[in-house]
Amino acid sequence: MINRMITKSYKRLNNNNLIGNLIKPRQSIIYNFSINKSSNRFFTTNNNSSEINNTQQKPTTTTTTLRKDEIDFFNEQSQDWWNSEGTMKPLHRMNPFRVNYICDRLKIYNEKVANNPIHLPLQGLNVIDIGCGAGLLTESLSRLGASKVVGLDAAKNNILMAISHASFDQKLNENIENKSLQYIESTIENFSIENNQQFDAVCSLEVIEHVDNPKQFLEYLTKIVKPGGSIFLSTINKTFLSYISAILGAEYIFRMVPVGTHHWNQFIKPEDLKSYLKSNNCETTDLQGLVYNPLLCEWDFTNDLNVNYILHAIKK
Numbered sequence: 001m002i003n004r005m006i007t008k009s010y011k012r013l014n015n016n017n018l019i020g021n022l023i024k025p026r027q028s029i030i031y032n033f034s035i036n037k038s039s040n041r042f043f044t045t046n047n048n049s050s051e052i053n054n055t056q057q058k059p060t061t062t063t064t065t066l067r068k069d070e071i072d073f074f075n076e077q078s079q080d081w082w083n084s085e086g087t088m089k090p091l092h093r094m095n096p097f098r099v100n101y102i103c104d105r106l107k108i109y110n111e112k113v114a115n116n117p118i119h120l121p122l123q124g125l126n127v128i129d130i131g132c133g134a135g136l137l138t139e140s141l142s143r144l145g146a147s148k149v150v151g152l153d154a155a156k157n158n159i160l161m162a163i164s165h166a167s168f169d170q171k172l173n174e175n176i177e178n179k180s181l182q183y184i185e186s187t188i189e190n191f192s193i194e195n196n197q198q199f200d201a202v203c204s205l206e207v208i209e210h211v212d213n214p215k216q217f218l219e220y221l222t223k224i225v226k227p228g229g230s231i232f233l234s235t236i237n238k239t240f241l242s243y244i245s246a247i248l249g250a251e252y253i254f255r256m257v258p259v260g261t262h263h264w265n266q267f268i269k270p271e272d273l274k275s276y277l278k279s280n281n282c283e284t285t286d287l288q289g290l291v292y293n294p295l296l297c298e299w300d301f302t303n304d305l306n307v308n309y310i311l312h313a314i315k316k
Contacts, residue, residue, distance in 0.1 A: 065217040066187045067210065071155050073260060078157035081134030082165050087258055090250075090292060091136060091206065094299045097290065098205055098310065099140045102232050105286060105312040106201060109230060120145030125200040128152060130188055130221060131207030135162030141203070142172060142181045149175075150199075151183045152191055159185045188220045198226040205234040205310070208273075209266045215276050222280040225315040231282060234290070234310035238267035241306040254294050270305055277313045286312040 077087060084092040103121040106113050112124045123145035129138040132151035139162075142149045153159050162183050166172040175181035184191065202225050211217045225231055236242050243264045250256045274284045288301050290308040 064187055064189060065211045065213050065220070066154050067212045073258075075155045075157040077258065078134060078155065078161045081136065081158070081161055087256075088136070089297065090256055090299075091133075093297055094206075094290065094292075095136055095140060097299050097301070098137060098232075098234065099144070101288075101310060101312075102141075102201070102203065103144065105232070106230060109285065109312075109314060110200060110228075112200065116145070122146040122201075126197070127201045127203065128199045128224065130202065130204040131210070132162065132183070133158050135166060135183070137203060137205060138162065138181070138183075139166060139169075139172060142166075142175050147180060149181050151181075152186055152188065153183075154185065154187050156185050159183045188217060188224075192220045192223045195224070198224055199229060200226055201230040201232065203232045205232065207235075208233060208268060209235045209262065211266075214268055214273075215279075218273075218276045219280055222277070222282055222315060225282075227315055229315050231277070231313040231315065232310070233273065233313070234308065235273070236262065236267045236308055237306055238264065238269050239306050242267055245307045249294075256294060270309055270311070273311065274313075280315075282313045282315045284311055284313045 080086040081088050083089075106125070107116075107121065110125070113121060116123045121144055122141060125146050126148040127141050127146045128150040129135075129141060130152050132138045132153045133155075135151050138149055138151035151159070151162055153162075163176070166176055166181065166183075172181060176183075186194075202221055204221060208214050208217060222231065236246050246262050246267075247264055251259045251261060270287055274287075277284055287305065288310055289303060289305045290299055290310055291302045291304065292299050292308070
């Protein structure tokens with residue numbers, strides 16, 4: 001049985017059809033809505049993101065980093081995002097580590113937050129979460145006092161689920177109503193073209209391994225970072241161990257995540273990620289490994305970068 005799973009997984013690893021599947025880029029969509037909490041229905045009122053900076057709508061890009069197969073996959077998974085014991089359990093367990101890492105690095109590198117109260121470490125910052133899913137990290141950033149938080153995702157169902165979940169929390173719902181928390185359906189390339197706004201911190205965690213052309217993805221991402229601003233990225237290394245762990249183990253043996261969540265040929269080596277950042281005038285200041293114990297369902301930091309890793313970079 002194990003041999004059959006290995007053979008099936010290895011065929012996926014070498015399937016060239018996984019590289020393509022692009023779709024036409026779309027304009028960004030902001031969901032300004034009223035919500036009936038008893039029926040959980042949404043009412044959209046705007047179909048562009050020019051409201052972010054009150055500028056005239058610009059044409060969308062003719063190229064895209066979006067992969068249709070990935071968007072379709074995560075649209076199907078959207079209802080399980082907030083089930084902490086479901087297929088997103090590893091992300092739920094990882095989130096506290098990611099949030100602490102972001103806050104700790106910003107406290108070191110951004111003077112704005114140096115004297116913030118402990119319960120509001122992000123007060124005064126504008127932050128964007130690219131590939132936000134249903135808002136797992138985005139909600140944390142908003143709760144921790146960021147002046148403005150944008151959750152950006154190309155999967156419509158993820159955005160609707162994010163709005164729905166936040167609307168049932170009094171504080172987060174207030175943030176949505178006063179627009180200090182905003183969810184937008186868009187790709188990074190369209191958002192960067194349609195908006196002139198730059199952010200103090202740009203986060204894109206467990207995302208870049210799901211996009212087409214990661215180098216181009218980072219070119220667009222770095223454009224929306226203020227000079228001196230922070231970039232936070234986490235992903236999976238391209239090693240034999242990552243194939244065994246993140247695909248064979250996590251998807252086929254332990255069934256921690258759905259089969260098809262990851263594709264080994266989309267994983268990225270840390271040195272390549274650092275190189276892409278450097279070519280966009282960004283300096284990597286920290287790089288740490290993340291290790292998951294499936295028996296204890298716990299994450300921890302490690303010096304081993306062979307599988308999961310997280311990095312912090314500063315735009316010069």
